[in-house]
Amino acid sequence: MKIDRTFDLLENLRLNYQKSDILVAKREGHWVKFSSEDYIRNARNFAFGLLAMGFKKGDKIATVSNNRPEWNFVDMGMAMVGVVHVPVYPTIGDEEYKYILSHSDARMLIVSDLSAYKRLKPIAQKIGKLKHVFTFNFYENVPNWTEISEQGDNNKIKFRDKFEKVSSSIESDDLFTIIYTSGTTGMPKGVMLSHKNLLSNVRGVYDLYPLYxxxxxxxxxxxxxxxxxMVNxxxxxxxxxxxxxxxxxxxxxxxxxIKASAFVTVPRVIERIYDKIVSKGEDLxxxxxxxxxxxxxxxxxxxTNGKHNFWYGLRLMAARKLVFSKWQKAFGGELRFVISGGAALQPRLSRLFFAAGIPLMEGYGMTETSPVIAANYLKEPDSLRIGSVGPVLKNIDVRIDGDGEILVKGPSVMQGYYKDTKTTAEVIDKNGWLHTGDIGTFEKEKFLKITDRKKEMFKTSSGKYIAPQSIENLFKxxxxxxxxxxxxxxxxxxSALISPNFEYLHVWAHDHHIHFRDNQELVNHPKVQKLFQKEVDQYNKQLGKTEQIKRFRLVCEPWSSGSGELSPTLKLRRRVIYNKYAPLLREIYSYAPDEENRGSIKFNDI
Structure with a gap:
């Protein structure tokens, strides 16, 4: 059937996939299943409820929630009546919440639980347009999202004609959602995406992976x-x-x-899974x-091309039987592939998972392109190259600008930034090319390789350019x-600031009889400093002279989105880290406390 609007997916489910477990969540220790029929009914009831409450096409509703079937119910319900969904990360700060909820013109907010309700209700009350706050979970005397659905269910006959009229008027180019980019500096921007933007991207990847x-x-x-x-x-x-x-x-x-067949992830999650695997190996x-x-x-x-000599193949068979088979078993025994995106994936991790019989493939994209631009896959010969982000999707165009920047054009490119025509014009030129801000190149004229972020590249005092991301990925x-x-x-x-893998470092310290009261004392221990100097020296051998890390400092805490050093998508928030560790940076470059850094960050402005 023809799928031009996201809610057409529901009709596709009704016609082709009447399942008892289309959406499933774990509640109180048990997996609770929602059928295709449950999904469609809940979405329609929510849509009718919005009409009963006076919501009109173009109105905005924000959600702050964990992943759950109910998120889909309200997402599709909004889409059916042209209400724009503004999903927001549950891990951002109050100032960002205040900005997004106000800037987006949201009329309603739905949050996951009581904790979020108590935190966000006072913020919502200060925003004039935001009239309602509901929760997904049930609590006594707290408005619940099901009240909207019940109102819709009770008013179906009354609003049936209006529903049909509004639903049929929605076109693929209509605004569907506003997604606020997490941002590594400043307040986030609201990316406007249409039904066409997201569904064209789904079509672009539809045939790349074996999904049934x-x-x-x-x-x-x-x-x-x-x-x-999008993959949802x-x-x-x-x-x-x-x-x-x-x-x-x-x-x-x-x-x-669940004996999962596949999942999508970001490199940080794969790194943590790998760290746990290695930790278990250390215990052997x-x-x-x-x-x-x-x-x-x-x-x-x-x-990945399978061109190994006989001796390697023989040893790999042994390794798979003795070690890697246990990886597959730990994942449920039926995992066929994993897709990684959002940041650069360490090539060695991809090779390791392939060796274990679990293809780990990297893709690339951005919010502004709905999101996938390029992706590795296995369906065709020569469609995968470790270290690259794969071939460009067939329904978009990509070219490399004169300065190395990746430019994108196609149906998945955003409509623009909400209420920000100036910034929109800065990233989408008059010929329709989106300037991604990423630097890249094509390998073998087919495989896109990302080398760094244009804004994050910097120049040393000798005039040499350094791309930090590739160096950071190597050291990780x-x-x-x-x-x-x-x-x-x-x-x-x-130079570099390093946040150690404390879980691994603590085990190492114990094995080497190092006693410490806290992480601060641990990272300053001479043996630990010597260990990290050895690690830095080892990876410096793989870098050019100007790229090598001459000095480093260890920090005594892990970096996370919760503590602010990482964005919600687990990318470095460089400005935050510069601010937090200004004394260490002064120490690295031997500045006096009142002296400015001669670089782009002025310490006396921090």
């Missing part, structure tokens, strides 16, 4: 992020069963429970430990390094 209506998908990346949201529609279009993870801490358990003794780490080293040499291959930020704009040399 018998598949079970685990969803854990936030649905408010365009990446998870892809899975529904294919009739897959979508299981929503309890939280990020239960991913491995949930994958095993004797021959088992030797075999475990031998298998890892072997896996890092895996070639170390078991001991969880996060790293490279600095040095207008300085004589590049």
């Amino acid at each position: 209506d018998s598949d079970r998908i685990l969803s854990f990346l936030p649905l408010c992020h365009v990446y998870e949201r 529609y892809l899975f529904q279009w294919k009739g897959c069963s979508i299981y929503y993870a309890e939280n990020l801490g239960t991913i491995a358990q949930n994958l095993s429970e 003794k004797g021959l088992k430990r030797l075999i475990f780490f031998w298998s890892l080293k072997l896996g890092e040499k895996y070639r 291959e170390s078991f001991f390094i969880e996060q790293v930020m490279v600095v040095g704009e207008n300085e004589k040399f590049a």
Whole structure:
């Protein structure tokens, strides 16, 4: 059937995928299933409820929630009557909430639980247009989203003609959602996406991956992020069963429970999964430990084109039987592939997962392109290259500008930034090309490779350009390094702030009889400093002279979105990190406390 608007997916489910478990969530220790019929009924009732409350086409409703079937019910209900969905991250600060809820002109807010309700209700009360706050979870004397659905169910006959008129008037180019980019500096921008934007992207990836209506998908990346949201529609279009993870801490358990066929992720999650695998390997003794780490080293040499010599193939068979088979078993035994996006993936991790019989493929995109621009896949020969983000989707155009910037044109490119024509004009030129801000190149004239962010590249005092992301990604291959930020704009040399993998470092410290009261004392210990100097020296050998890290400082806390150093999509918030660690940066470059950095950040402005 023809699918031009997102809510057409519901009719596709009704006609082709009448399932008992199209959406599934874990409640009080049990997986609760919602059928295709449940989905359609709940979405329609919510749509009728909005009409009963006086909502009109073009009105905005914001949600702040974890992943859950109800998110889909209200998402599709809004779409049916032309109400614009503004999904917001549950992990941002109060100032960002205040800005987004006000800037988006939201008339209603739906939050997940009582904690979010108590936090956001006072903010909502100060915003004139925002009249209603509801919760998804049930609480006594707190407005619940089902009240809207019940109102709709009771008024179906009254609003039937209006519903049909409004629904049939919605076109593919109509505004469907506003997604506020997390932003690494300043307040976020509201990306306006139409039905056509998102569905064209679904079509672009539709045939790339083997997905069937018998598949079970685990969803854990936030649905408010365009990446998870787009694949959420892809899975529904294919009739897959979508299981929503309890939280990020239960991913491995949930994958095993549902025997997942596939999932999409960001590199940070893969890194954490790998760290846990390595930690278990560290606990092994004797021959088992030797075999475990031998298998890892072997896996890092895996070639996706299958061109290995006989001796490598023989050893890989042994490694898969002795070690890698346990990985597959831990994931439920039926995992066929994993797709990673949102940030650069370490090539060695991709090779390792391929060696383990679990294809881990990298893609690339941005909110402004709905989001996928390029992706690796296995369906065709020569459609995958580790270290690249894969071939460009067939329904968009990409070219590399004179300065190396990646430009994109096609049906998935956004309508613009909400209430910001000036910034829109800065990123979409008069010929319709979106300037991504990413620097890249084509390998073998087919595979797109991202080298860095245009705005994050910097120049040393000697005039040499440095691309920090590629260096940071290299150093994160170390078991001991969880996060790293490279600095040095207008300085004589590049340096780095390193946030250690404390879980791994604590084990190492115990094994080396290092006693410490806290992480501050640990990172300052001479043996730890010597360990990290050895790690830095090792990875510096793979870099050019100007790219090498000459000095580094260890920080005593992990970086996260909760503490502010990472965005909700787990990218470095460089300005925040500069601010937080100004004394360490002064120390690296030997500035006096009142002296300015000669680079782009002035410490006396911090």
